[in-house]
Each structure stands twice: as C-alpha cells, then as structure tokens.
Amino acid sequence: MSKDTLFDKVWDLHKVSSLPGGSDQVFIGLHLIHEVTSPQAFGALKDKNLKVKFPNRTVATVDHIVPTDNQSRPFKDNLAEQMIETLERNCLQHKIRFFNIGSGNQGIVHVVAPELGLTQPGMTIACGDSHTSTHGAFGSIAFGIGTSQVRDVLATQTIAMNKLKVRQIWCENKLSHGVYAKDLVLHIINKLGVKAGVGFAYEFAGPAINELSMEERMTICNMSIEGGARCGYINPDEKTFSYIKNKLCAPKNEDWDKALLWWKSLKSDEDSIFDDLIKLDASKVEPTVTWGITPGQSVGINQQIPVLEKLSPNDQFVAKEAYEYMGFKPGQSIKNTPVDVCFIGSCTNGRISDLRVAAKLLKDRKVSKTVKAFVVPGSEKVAAKAKQEGLDKIFKESGFQWREPGCSMCLAMNSDKLIGNQVSASSSNRNFKGRQGSPTGRTLLMSPAMVAAAAINGKVSDVREFINK
Amino acid sequence: MKSEFIPPIGKILQISGKCISLIGNDIDTDRIIPARFLKCINFDALGKSVFEDDRKTLKGRHPLDLEENKNASILIVNSNFGCGSSREHAPQALMRWGIKAIIGESFAEIFYSNCIAIGIPCFTLPKKSIQDIQKCIENKSLFLEIDLKNCLAKSKDFNFILEIKESSRKMFLSGEWDATATLLENEILVERKYKELPYIKFDYDF
Structure with missing residues (x-):
C-alpha cells in the first residue's frame, strides 16, 4: 500500500469517514460542472428535495454542446439551446458561479479552471467528465465522476470512493526536439496499455516531467484516463506556483504566502512508498500517432502499424477490429497516410502553447487543398491571447478555419463532425469508433504540431522535417 | 423500449435472467451510447x-x-x-434496455462506479470462465441466478463464484447503493472538514 505520496496526503486530508465495505467518504474541494452531465443531477436533487450544500465550491461553464461557428443565442440546435438554458437556470437557482459564453472566461472546463487559478495543489477536484484528471498537473487529486456522483457532490460536497493505489511513472532524460507531451503520454499508454491504470492513480515524475511546462503537464495528466487511471498527478514545483500566481481566483497577499508554504509540503516524500513503479526513457520517444481505435494503439512516426503476431494475445482481438475499422494493413507505414480533416483543440491540446506551436509551423505555409483544417481555442481567454499575439491571422492565412471556444470535434456534440469514413488528424484524446461524429469516421491522434504538419502535407508527416529545416 | 422501465430500488439480493454476450475488449462508452444522444436533460429516452x-x-x-x-x-x-468517457448515460442506456447485472473480465473504473451508483451490480470472472460462458451462449440460452450474498452464479450447467468489490456488495445487500443518504448522515463531519481544510481559508473572491 502506498505511503507518504502526495496522493496519500491529499486523500487523507479530505477523508471524512470510512464507509462500510472499505470505501471512504471524501470531501471534494472543487466541483466543476458543465451542461451535459449536470442536468440529471440537479433533477435528482429536486426529486429528493435537497439543496446544494456548498454552492461556493462548485463552478460551472458550458463547453460540450456549444457551436464553434456562430454562438449567438438561441443556438440553431434546439437541444443544445435547451441544455445551456437548463444549466443557466440551475446555476441561477442554486447560486452557482457560471462562466457563460461572452463572459471572457468560458471554455472547456479543464482549460478554464486552471487559467482562472481555481485549480490548486492539494485540492480534491471532481467533475462529471473523465478528463478531470487534467487538474492533477497542479498536484491536486482530480478525477471524473458520473452524474449520480455529481448529485452526491452537489448535495453533500462528498463522494463515496475506494482509495486508489499509486503507480509512479518515472520518465528519465528529456524529450528530444520536435517531440511533445502528447507524444510522451501516447507512448506511455502504448507501453502500459489502456487498462493498466484501473484502480491506480498515476504519479508522473522524473527529469522529463520536471522539464515540462504546466500546459504540457496538463496534457500528460489529461490522458491518464486513456491509460485506465481515473487520476493522474504531478508533484507541484516552482513552475506550478508561478503559473497560479496572480490568476483571478488564486490566493492573494498573506494568503498567498500561507498557501505556498502548504503547497510545498505536499509533494511525495523522498522515501514514499508506491504500489508500483515504472521507468521509461523519454529521450527515446518519437512523434507518436495512433493507428487504431484505442489510444493505446499508436506507433512512432517512422514505425509500421504492428502485425498481429507482434502483439500480445490480449491485444490481438482489438487490433483485428482496428485494422478492419481503420482500413489499414498490418505492417503498413503510418507516415504518409492521407488525411481529410485536421483538428487542433480539446482539453488535451487546446491551450495557448499548443496554438503557438502549431502557428509557428503554419506561418508562411499553406494547408493542403485536400484538407479541411480548423482550430478551436480551448477557452475565451486562450482565444483572446491568441488574437493578441496574431496567431488567429497566421492560422487563417494558412487555410485553417478559426473558431469559437468549445469541445467541438473532440466528441462532436455540436455540428463539427467527420463525414463518412473521413480520416482526421486530431490533437484530441480519443480515437474510438465513431468518436468524432461519424459512425465510420477515423481518428489519428497526435500532437498539435503533428496535426499542423499533416495539414500542410495533406498526409501524416514527421514534424521534425519542418522544424529542422 | 420493451416494457415500461422501473428503476431498481432498495436491497438487491438476487438477480436472475437470461444472459446476453457482447464479445470484445475495450468497448468504450462512446460505443455504448454515442455522444449525439447525450443532448438530453434526462435519461429517459436512452434505452x-x-x-x-x-x-x-x-x-x-x-x-x-x-x-x-x-x-x-x-x-x-x-x-x-x-472505458473512456465518464458519461453515466452509458449504464443508464443499458439499464433502460433491460440490463440488470453485468459479468465481465474487467471494467473501466468510472463506468463501474456509475453502474453501482444506479443499481447495476458488476461482477468479474477470470477470462477463461467468461469465454466458457460466451461459448455456451453461442449455442443455447443461458439463464443465470445470481446470489449477491454469496456471490454465486448458478445455472443448469455452471456454478461460478463471482467477484465484486466488497464495498459494492455491502451497499447492494443493505440497499444503500444510492449513496446520497449515507453521505448525508455525516453532515456534521463534512462541515467540520470544510472548516479544517487549509485552502478554504484562502478562498478566492467570488
């Protein structure tokens, strides 16, 4: 059993009671809600005649269903309009802070909370969204919950949960030039598998992790869930603290000093005990692209799609399904695979640093005529910053469409969808069958830089061939 | 919908019914219920x-x-x-189709806790046993009687000891799998915890 890790410290601090059968009642320090998984929870509160216990600990925004072309109200899609109205009504009724479209602070919930300074080390954070693990980048314990648990957090500010085991993933050395956090996390998921993390929190550590910016760390923790781990985190350091400082909701003045002192005490002790420990060499990671229908089915850009015999017996069933669905042949190169749509955005890679990397590559270059390319900033703040830096112009001049913030084609709940069996190069997090809105659509996950490279060439390309020129 | 849906309530001690097999690893919640069906403010129509x-x-x-x-x-x-998305719509849709229990080799974590929270017990069995059951279903109907107290699944041909998290089993036996009431019992402890937490004191100015 793990001992003296950040996870243990934060869990123990928030534990309210032991429940029958070995689960714990855990206090949730920050609860984030959005329009898709909250309406039924508010409905259940009404049915049970309960009120929101601590309205000041819940914050709302709208992201999944928002259109990215025209956000004027009412939305063209009646169902989407009904969902945003329901959220507006629930927030108003229960006195919950809501960052609506046009507030300057709306966006994807996992982009918004960190940039507002809501996400802080040592907190427990829950949201009805599996990518809540993102917030672990700050040394918080953050995980996705379902709607019934959203109801529980609203009503009691706690949930019932079994304590997780802790696996440390130690990343030695540094990522090489042209290789990004997205490549590293895809590599980790490929090595460990998509279900290895079930029952675990992942602690990402080591020199390669320390080297990453906060936004890169968010990309890593964001995809913990794709490796099966509901929660992923990184011990906070000076980068964490300076990212939070002066953000809207960050502690101020003498509170800042107190917070800093406490935050510094949270990291896993030198002699902490983990339930499991994995080591890997980050310098060996190549730009990585998925070829299949799970985020674990990826290869380095210069590798071939694995043949069946090279895969473990457990992976062969899904591999066969993937070859068939994707229309790829075992042994085929992933490089030069033609793409139809290029999407930059999502809670994984829709932040300002992601847009900067892509824009740098796209400057003075054009998107291939065979490709539809669009960029969806992760939040209104990201969009504003990008405009201030002139990134929107670079994107537009290259042939990318510049859109309004939201989740967009990561899960295609708005009108941004693949058509038929189009292939997308996507900076998002899931390549599941039908994920991007077409039941036969095909998704290749990669870093934003790799999406930009694919957009220029109209096919999967090695971004290093651009940046090393 | 086959018949009017009645959600489970109270103690769940036994579940008996006909088995249906879905073969495949890593079946994600996007496949169980594609995102376009999440545009709803209740779960009623998902089945x-x-x-x-x-x-x-x-x-x-x-x-x-x-x-x-x-x-x-x-x-x-x-x-x-x-695996995948946390959408409770996935088990809600299965439940509304008629699923009352799931037996599998393993479950993704959030999906598992969503099932428990809405009254669908999820049990695990070793790969070999699951494959035996699936093979059996290919050829003929299989009815199982699941006894939660003893974690036993019985049929004419099989007897299996099922695995389930002890916390989940206890909740079903006591009828407290709908956790809200249990959590509310500790309201005083929760309020104390709220006051104790360091960061509540440096609360941001809303």
Whole structure:
C-alpha cells in the first residue's frame, strides 16, 4: 500500500469517514460542472428535495454542446439551446458561479479552471467528465465522476470512493526536439496499455516531467484516463506556483504566502512508498500517432502499424477490429497516410502553447487543398491571447478555419463532425469508433504540431522535417 | 423500449435472467451510447439508442437485436468494458434496455462506479470462465441466478463464484447503493472538514 505520496496526503486530508465495505467518504474541494452531465443531477436533487450544500465550491461553464461557428443565442440546435438554458437556470437557482459564453472566461472546463487559478495543489477536484484528471498537473487529486456522483457532490460536497493505489511513472532524460507531451503520454499508454491504470492513480515524475511546462503537464495528466487511471498527478514545483500566481481566483497577499508554504509540503516524500513503479526513457520517444481505435494503439512516426503476431494475445482481438475499422494493413507505414480533416483543440491540446506551436509551423505555409483544417481555442481567454499575439491571422492565412471556444470535434456534440469514413488528424484524446461524429469516421491522434504538419502535407508527416529545416 | 422501465430500488439480493454476450475488449462508452444522444436533460429516452452505431453497422445481427435476446438482462462482457468517457448515460442506456447485472473480465473504473451508483451490480470472472460462458451462449440460452450474498452464479450447467468489490456488495445487500443518504448522515463531519481544510481559508473572491 502506498505511503507518504502526495496522493496519500491529499486523500487523507479530505477523508471524512470510512464507509462500510472499505470505501471512504471524501470531501471534494472543487466541483466543476458543465451542461451535459449536470442536468440529471440537479433533477435528482429536486426529486429528493435537497439543496446544494456548498454552492461556493462548485463552478460551472458550458463547453460540450456549444457551436464553434456562430454562438449567438438561441443556438440553431434546439437541444443544445435547451441544455445551456437548463444549466443557466440551475446555476441561477442554486447560486452557482457560471462562466457563460461572452463572459471572457468560458471554455472547456479543464482549460478554464486552471487559467482562472481555481485549480490548486492539494485540492480534491471532481467533475462529471473523465478528463478531470487534467487538474492533477497542479498536484491536486482530480478525477471524473458520473452524474449520480455529481448529485452526491452537489448535495453533500462528498463522494463515496475506494482509495486508489499509486503507480509512479518515472520518465528519465528529456524529450528530444520536435517531440511533445502528447507524444510522451501516447507512448506511455502504448507501453502500459489502456487498462493498466484501473484502480491506480498515476504519479508522473522524473527529469522529463520536471522539464515540462504546466500546459504540457496538463496534457500528460489529461490522458491518464486513456491509460485506465481515473487520476493522474504531478508533484507541484516552482513552475506550478508561478503559473497560479496572480490568476483571478488564486490566493492573494498573506494568503498567498500561507498557501505556498502548504503547497510545498505536499509533494511525495523522498522515501514514499508506491504500489508500483515504472521507468521509461523519454529521450527515446518519437512523434507518436495512433493507428487504431484505442489510444493505446499508436506507433512512432517512422514505425509500421504492428502485425498481429507482434502483439500480445490480449491485444490481438482489438487490433483485428482496428485494422478492419481503420482500413489499414498490418505492417503498413503510418507516415504518409492521407488525411481529410485536421483538428487542433480539446482539453488535451487546446491551450495557448499548443496554438503557438502549431502557428509557428503554419506561418508562411499553406494547408493542403485536400484538407479541411480548423482550430478551436480551448477557452475565451486562450482565444483572446491568441488574437493578441496574431496567431488567429497566421492560422487563417494558412487555410485553417478559426473558431469559437468549445469541445467541438473532440466528441462532436455540436455540428463539427467527420463525414463518412473521413480520416482526421486530431490533437484530441480519443480515437474510438465513431468518436468524432461519424459512425465510420477515423481518428489519428497526435500532437498539435503533428496535426499542423499533416495539414500542410495533406498526409501524416514527421514534424521534425519542418522544424529542422 | 420493451416494457415500461422501473428503476431498481432498495436491497438487491438476487438477480436472475437470461444472459446476453457482447464479445470484445475495450468497448468504450462512446460505443455504448454515442455522444449525439447525450443532448438530453434526462435519461429517459436512452434505452433505444444503446450501441446505436454498432447495431446499425451489423444490420440486425447485433446481439441486442436478436429475437432470442429480447428479454435478456445479464450482460456478459470481456475486458475493460466501459472505458473512456465518464458519461453515466452509458449504464443508464443499458439499464433502460433491460440490463440488470453485468459479468465481465474487467471494467473501466468510472463506468463501474456509475453502474453501482444506479443499481447495476458488476461482477468479474477470470477470462477463461467468461469465454466458457460466451461459448455456451453461442449455442443455447443461458439463464443465470445470481446470489449477491454469496456471490454465486448458478445455472443448469455452471456454478461460478463471482467477484465484486466488497464495498459494492455491502451497499447492494443493505440497499444503500444510492449513496446520497449515507453521505448525508455525516453532515456534521463534512462541515467540520470544510472548516479544517487549509485552502478554504484562502478562498478566492467570488
């Protein structure tokens, strides 16, 4: 059993009671809600005649269903309009802070909370969204919950949960030039598998992790869930603290000093005990692209799609399904695979640093005529910053469409969808069958830089061939 | 919808029903209920859309569409079932289709806790046992009687000791799987915790 890790410290601090059968009642320090998984929870509160216990600990925004072309109200899609109205009504009724479209602070919930300074080390954070693990980048314990648990957090500010085991993933050395956090996390998921993390929190550590910016760390923790781990985190350091400082909701003045002192005490002790420990060499990671229908089915850009015999017996069933669905042949190169749509955005890679990397590559270059390319900033703040830096112009001049913030084609709940069996190069997090809105659509996950490279060439390309020129 | 949906309530001690098998690892919640069906403010209409895209692709040959599975209620699955999105819409859709319990090699974590929270016990069995059951179902109907107290699944041909998290088993036996009431009991402890937490004191100015 793990001992003296950040996870243990934060869990123990928030534990309210032991429940029958070995689960714990855990206090949730920050609860984030959005329009898709909250309406039924508010409905259940009404049915049970309960009120929101601590309205000041819940914050709302709208992201999944928002259109990215025209956000004027009412939305063209009646169902989407009904969902945003329901959220507006629930927030108003229960006195919950809501960052609506046009507030300057709306966006994807996992982009918004960190940039507002809501996400802080040592907190427990829950949201009805599996990518809540993102917030672990700050040394918080953050995980996705379902709607019934959203109801529980609203009503009691706690949930019932079994304590997780802790696996440390130690990343030695540094990522090489042209290789990004997205490549590293895809590599980790490929090595460990998509279900290895079930029952675990992942602690990402080591020199390669320390080297990453906060936004890169968010990309890593964001995809913990794709490796099966509901929660992923990184011990906070000076980068964490300076990212939070002066953000809207960050502690101020003498509170800042107190917070800093406490935050510094949270990291896993030198002699902490983990339930499991994995080591890997980050310098060996190549730009990585998925070829299949799970985020674990990826290869380095210069590798071939694995043949069946090279895969473990457990992976062969899904591999066969993937070859068939994707229309790829075992042994085929992933490089030069033609793409139809290029999407930059999502809670994984829709932040300002992601847009900067892509824009740098796209400057003075054009998107291939065979490709539809669009960029969806992760939040209104990201969009504003990008405009201030002139990134929107670079994107537009290259042939990318510049859109309004939201989740967009990561899960295609708005009108941004693949058509038929189009292939997308996507900076998002899931390549599941039908994920991007077409039941036969095909998704290749990669870093934003790799999406930009694919957009220029109209096919999967090695971004290093651009940046090393 | 096959008949009017009645959600489970109170103690869940026994579940008996016909088994239906879905073969495949890593079946994600996007497949169980595609995102376009999440545009709703209640779960009521989800039952008919469960596995919509997979079913359309198989044109009536999907297990959920076979006449002989019409009244099945125990779902047999392989490994990492329910991975991906946290959408409770996935188990809600399965439940509204008629699923009352799931037996699998393994489950994704959030999906598992969503099932427990809405009254669908999820049990695990070793890979070999699951494959035996799935093979059996290919040829004939299999009815199982699940006894939660003893974690036992019985049929004419099989007897299995099922695994389930002890916390979940206890909740079903006591009828407290709908956790809100249990959590509310500790309201005083929760309020104390709220006051104790360091960061509440440096609360941001809303």
